[in-house]
Amino acid sequence: MTxxxxxxxxxxxxxxxxxxxxHLAEPVLAPIAFALFTLALVWPVQRRLQARLPAFIALPVTMLVTLVALAGLALAAGWGFSRAARWIIANAGMLQAFYAQKLAWLEGFGIAADMLGEPFETRRLVWLAQAVLLQLQGVVSFLGVMLVFVILGLLEVTVAARQLEALGETRPAAAAVLRGLRRGAAKLRAYMLVRTVMSVLTGLAIWGFAAATGLDLALEWGVIAFVLNYIPFIGSLLATLLPTVFAVLQFGTWQAALTTFLALQAIQFLSGSTIEPRLAGARLSVSPFMVLAAVFLGAFLWGIPGAFIGVPALIQALTLCEEFEGSRWVARLLSGRDAAPAPSLHAAGPHGASE
Known part of the structure; x- marks a missing residue:
């Protein structure tokens, strides 16, 4: 016996x-996960419309609102990235000349070209830009599959809720699941509202800075920052690095690149570390470590879609854990909140009693 x-x-x-x-089931599970997330966001619209209109009218109106929102976000991302990619393709010759100029400058300090590894070739940037355009085309098919799941989910969400309510009369676990799903959906709507407000403010700030400094594609950088800000950490970092690289290519000086990088980092820090926590409040408090872990784990499993859906999945999972006594400690541990703050030194006397 082992x-x-x-x-x-x-x-x-x-x-x-x-x-x-x-990871292997990404083509099937990713659209389903995004559809469930979308259902949590748009169901209040469907419910309010059903209270005033027949169901066969409320459903198309809800789907139209959903389609407009998703299509607007996808078109904004596609427009910004495609414009940046086309800029790279159109200015390939200038980029190659810039590289040769900087290589000659380094050789003046005794740094040979072969010490830098493989030589830079503009066609690599062109290939990368074309790959970005192809990835953007794949977003359309992904949204199409996801919308099919959303339509079916809107037709069945009321029935599923009633079934859980009926089961909850005899099975407390079913009632707890229903409460957790409802509370989690409310948290997800609050989360997306905060992310949207901060994305708009960040996009406007980056667009204003780029326009004021004369950086090419100023409006595009603002739109890209607006879209990428929906992805915590990774999106903010990309929204900072991309304009910085373009500042190097356009202005040709490290001072311009450093100024661009520091200014964009200041914008991201102000929005992500100061304004956003105040808007979110304690209701959405999750450990920053777990937020970062959820983003990178989601990116590892499903790429960019996983990085986006990682934090909403974490919020919903912790909300469900709060509904069960056996797992409530997990939600408390990962909430990032101090359960028992230390007493203030000013509120206690020399012997520990209040003065």
Missing amino acids: KPGPGWLYGLVAAALLAAAL
């Missing part, structure tokens, strides 16, 4: 198998 192994080893193996399954 001796059973430690429980943590089985858990680690199970987690690895689950991650592999999620």
Whole structure:
């Protein structure tokens, strides 16, 4: 008889198998996950419309609102990135000349070209820009599949809620799941509202800075920052690095690149670390470590779509954990809130009593 192994080893193996399954099933699970997330956002619209209009009218109106919002976001991202990619393709010769100029400058300090690795070729940037354009075309098919799931979900969400309510009369776990889903949906709507407000403000600030400094594609950088700001950490970093690289190519000086980088970082820090926490409040408080882990884990499993959906999935999972006594400690541990703040030194006397 073999001796059973430690429980943590089985858990680690199970987690690895689950991650592999999620990665392989991305073409199916990613549209479903985004559809469930979209349902949580648009269901209040459907419910209010059904209270005033027949169901066969309320559903098309809800779908139209959803389609306009998703199409607007996708078109904004496609427009900004495609304009930047076309700029690279159109200015390929200038980029190659810029590279040769800087290479000659380095050789003046005794740094040979072969010390920098493989030589830079403009066609690599052109290939990268064309790859970005192809990826943007794939977004259309992804949205189409997702919308099919959203339509079917809107038709069944009321029935599913009633079934959980009926089961909750005899099974408390079903009632807890229903409460967790409702509370999680409310949190997700608040989360997206805050992200949208901050995305708009960040996009406007970056557009204003780029226009004031004469950086090419100023409006495009603002739109790209607006879209990327929906992805915590990674999106903000890309929205900073891309204009910085273009500042190097356009102005040709490290001072311009450093100024651009520091200014954009200041904008991102002000919005992400000062304004956004005040808007979100304690209701959406999640450990920053877990937010970063959710973003990178989602990116590892599903790429950019996973980086976007990682934090909403974390918020919903923690909300469900709060509904069950056995898992409530997980939600408290990962909330980032101090359960028992230390007493103030000014409020206690020398012997620990209040003065």
